[in-house]
Amino acid sequence: MKGNKGRSTLVVLGRTKLGLPAVLLFCSLFCLAGFFGSILLSQNIPVGGVPRVRVLEELEEEGEWRAMAHGETGESMISSIPFQVLSWKPRALYFPEFATAEQCQAVMRITKSKLRPSTLALRKGETEENTKGIRTSSGTFISASEDPTRVLDYIERKIARATMIPRDHGESFNVLRYEIGQRYAAHYDAFNPSEYGPQKSQRVASFLLYLSDVEEGGETMFPFENGLNMDIGYDYEKCIGLKVKPRQGDGLLFYSLFTNGTIDPTSLHGSCPVIKGEKWVATKWIRDRTKELM
Structure with a gap:
């Protein structure tokens, strides 16, 4: 609109008009919530904050094990033997x-x-x-x-x-x-x-x-x-x-x-x-x- 140069753009949500700074703030909060939510899900932490034991197969599929440098009598690979x-x-x-x-x-x-x-x-x-x-x-x-x-x-x-x-x-x-x-x-x-x-x-x-x-x-x-x-x-x-x-x-x-x-x-x-x-x-x-x- 004419005469609106230099003013912040307005966004209408319902009946509430939000300025650009407020929009940016809300977007940031949503991004942070999504980020921390994905971390909690990846850690298998259920409601109540008690972590579940992750089964061996999950660890193997995700490739989270890394072989370490080993001694002369050691082995070059990680092995798993269920018991x-x-x-x-x-x-x-x-x-x-x-x-x-x-x-x-x-x-x-x-x-x-x-x-x-x-x-x-x-x-x-x-x-x-x-x-x-x-x-x-x-x-x-x-x-x-x-x-x-x-x-x-x-x-x-x-x-x-x-x-x-x-x-x-x-x-x-x-x-x-x-x-x-x-x-x-x-x-x-x-x-x-x-x-x-x-x-x-x-x-x-x-x-x-x-x-x-x-x-x-x-x-x-x-x-x-x-x-x-x-x-x-x-x-x-x-x-x-x-x-x-x-x-x-x-x-x-x-x-x-x-x-x-x-x-x-x-x-x-x-x-x-x-x-x-x-x-x-x-x-x-x-x-x-x-x-x-x-």
Whole structure:
């Protein structure tokens, strides 16, 4: 309009006339609100201000992990191994899909012809005769270096990452097969010096890789989980307590020792009888010293 030179432009909102400075102020406020709102949404902070735990898949998809410079014995990539804590007493962790079905089948294939009746480490006063029936599986020992497929090499490296205990602290794999009715009565993987004599090294942890599904039975059981059943005159042949059902490719890690090096009494465990099907498992016992010092 004529005669309006030098005046601020007017904007009409409803019946209210706003000058240019006011318009700019409102625009700035809207921009700031949008900016901070996008930050809150990206942080997954719901109403109430409590942040949600962001799942691993989201982090991986968004590419938020950056590999760090590493030492001579380190690795150049970041790896993720999903797990679930099954128990703190004993410390037991479950690793879903730790190995593929093809890898499991390869291990069964290369060890099947080598299976022999399983044996026991005998306590003072025990003999093979008076311990019959405690462990009725068949099995064999095989090191990763003896596997031409190199599947066990891959699995051994992955176990080292999962446990944060170097490979050279592990015994050879003990591959076991349990047929219908076969089991392993409750026992400890660590060796009590008062029962087995002085030990040069001790088993810290055990990693079980289930090589097959089991239709019924065959669970790994922890009868003393969280201190239960320890004062009832427990029958070591019963299958009670925390039970872990075998699923092909899944892994189970549990620790036999406390962090001070003494035996965890709740780490007592066994294998329930197979009722239907067949159970295959590869066990890796991990020591507190390297192979050269065992």
